[in-house]
Amino acid sequence: MIIKILGAAAGGGFPQWNCNGRNSASVRAGKAGFSPRTQSSIAVSSDGVRWVLFNASPDLRSQIAANNELWPQAGGPARNSPIRAAVLTNADVDHIIGLINLREAQPFSIYGSARVLATLKANSVFNVCNEAIVPRLELPLDAKTQIFGAGEDLGLTVEAFAVPGKVALYLENASAGGNFGSRDGDTIGLRIIDTKTGKAFFYIPGCAELDAPLAALVKGASLILFDGTLYTDDEMIKQGLMQKTGTRMGHLSISGPEGTIEAFKNLEIQRKIFVHINNSNPVLDDNSPERRETEAAGWEVGFDGMEIRL
Numbered sequence: 001m002i003i004k005i006l007g008a009a010a011g012g013g014f015p016q017w018n019c020n021g022r023n024s025a026s027v028r029a030g031k032a033g034f035s036p037r038t039q040s041s042i043a044v045s046s047d048g049v050r051w052v053l054f055n056a057s058p059d060l061r062s063q064i065a066a067n068n069e070l071w072p073q074a075g076g077p078a079r080n081s082p083i084r085a086a087v088l089t090n091a092d093v094d095h096i097i098g099l100i101n102l103r104e105a106q107p108f109s110i111y112g113s114a115r116v117l118a119t120l121k122a123n124s125v126f127n128v129c130n131e132a133i134v135p136r137l138e139l140p141l142d143a144k145t146q147i148f149g150a151g152e153d154l155g156l157t158v159e160a161f162a163v164p165g166k167v168a169l170y171l172e173n174a175s176a177g178g179n180f181g182s183r184d185g186d187t188i189g190l191r192i193i194d195t196k197t198g199k200a201f202f203y204i205p206g207c208a209e210l211d212a213p214l215a216a217l218v219k220g221a222s223l224i225l226f227d228g229t230l231y232t233d234d235e236m237i238k239q240g241l242m243q244k245t246g247t248r249m250g251h252l253s254i255s256g257p258e259g260t261i262e263a264f265k266n267l268e269i270q271r272k273i274f275v276h277i278n279n280s281n282p283v284l285d286d287n288s289p290e291r292r293e294t295e296a297a298g299w300e301v302g303f304d305g306m307e308i309r310l
Contacts, residue, residue, distance in 0.1 A: 001156075001194040001310045002045045003201065003225075006053075006063040007038035008302035010229050010278040011094035013059060014038075021239050024279050033286035037304050038063055039094045040205050040276045042225065043070065043083075046155030046194050052147055053086040054190065054203055056098030064101075066305065081106050084149025087139065087158060088112040090165065090187045090206055091119040096126075103128040107150040111139045113160065115186050141188065146195065159191040161217065164209040165250045187250065189214070199310040201225070205276040208250045210263040219267045223310065225302065226264075228274025231255050231281045231290050239280050254283065254294060261297045275302040 007013070014037040015024030027034040038059035045051045051070060057063060064070045064083075072080045085108055088095055096119075102108065110129065112120070117136050120126045139145055139160045147156045165187025189204035201223035207214075218224055229251035236242040253259045254274065264272060274294070277283065282290040283301050294301065 001192075001197065001199055001201075002048055002069075003223075003308040003310070004043045004067060004069065005225075005273075005275060005302050005304060005306040006041040006043055006067060007057045007059055008275050008277055008304055008306070009037035009039050010276045011039060011092065012279060014277070014279045014284060016279045019241065019279055021241055021280060023281070023284050026285070033288075034284065035286075035303060037277065037284075041095075041098065042203065042275070043067070044156060044192055045069070045082075046196065049082060050084045050149070050152065050154050051082050052149070052154055052156055053083060053098075054192070055089055055095040055205065056086050056102070057094060058097040060098030060101045063304075079104070079106065081108070083108055084152065084154055085109040085111060085147050087147070087190065088116050089190060089203070091116045092206070095205075096120065099126060099129055102134075105130065105133055107133050109147070109149045110134060110136045111145070111147065111158070112136070113141065113186075113188055114138050139188070144193070153195075155195050157193040157195050159193065160188045161191075161214075163187055163189040163204060163207045163214055164211055165206050191217075194310065197310075201308075201310060206250065207252050208247070209252055210260070215263070215267060218269065221267075221269045223271045223273070223308065224269050225273050225275045226260065227251055228254055228260070228277045228281065228283070228301070230278055231283055231294075235282075236278070236280050241280055254281075254299075255290070261294070261299065265297075271300070271308075272298060273300045273302045273306075273308075277301065 015027045039057040041055045041057040043051045147154045193200040207227045230253045233245045233253045282288045
């Protein structure tokens with residue numbers, strides 16, 4: 001199984017178009033240790049030929065251009081694509097807007113929770129992916145789903161499960177109380193399995209808390225790609241970027257006594273990689289003390305083009 005990180009940044013990318021914070025300014029200036037990243041998405045293949053997208057970033061067109069595995073087959077039909085399916089973990093803008101790049105009557109399948117599919121249905125712009133050609137298939141929670149696309153078994157099985165999270169920002173309902181209208185299925189995690197070999201990994205790009213059921217589920221995994229949005233809960237406030245904490249946005253921070261590093265310390269996971277990293281996060285500076293502390297704790301910081309094989 002081949003895993004490629006297409007985009008390792010959170011919404012807005014790195015640098016973000018309107019951000020003049022230290023990190024974004026440094027990457028624009030070409031400062032050593034700062035590398036640009038596009039918005040959150042990965043691609044997975046069981047055979048290196050047919051690929052499944054996991055989330056569809058607004059930057060998907062440029063991500064396809066940067067990864068020749070996702071190009072049309074040379075010598076093939078006038079229109080063809082190795083992208084056979086897209087699996088969505090939530091309805092955040094940075095995870096669904098890229099579907100619009102996949103119009104042009106190309107067959108593939110879209111998988112998502114009932115809540116996510118309902119969001120697509122409620123927004124007519126997604127009809128550019130004609131359901132007669134691009135079926136939308138529900139991904140049931142706590143069950144294994146074989147992934148199909150363009151009439152083929154793609155050799156991957158996905159097990160979806162609800163994770164602590166929050167409804168997408170544009171769907172928030174403040175009157176619903178502290179969870180802002182979030183329900184099971186708004187944010188999901190995935191266990192992605194190579195059907196033939198049985199090898200598997202976890203992909204959880206958004207998570208508000210590592211609760212006991214989730215910790216038990218991922219314990220002992222060979223690989224996890226996990227939400228690395230913020231290093232500290234209040235970093236965007238301190239940097240003058242936004243008056244919201246990570247907790248308010250539904251993201252667990254990397255550091256601190258209740259942060260990701262501490263929460264994962266005894267889970268015996270072989271390889272741990274942060275993805276969905278916000279432009280404010282100091283781990284994006286290769287030379288920062290926060291980056292050194294993160295790596296010393298056994299974590300890697302994901303980057304665009306990173307490839308993992310299981």
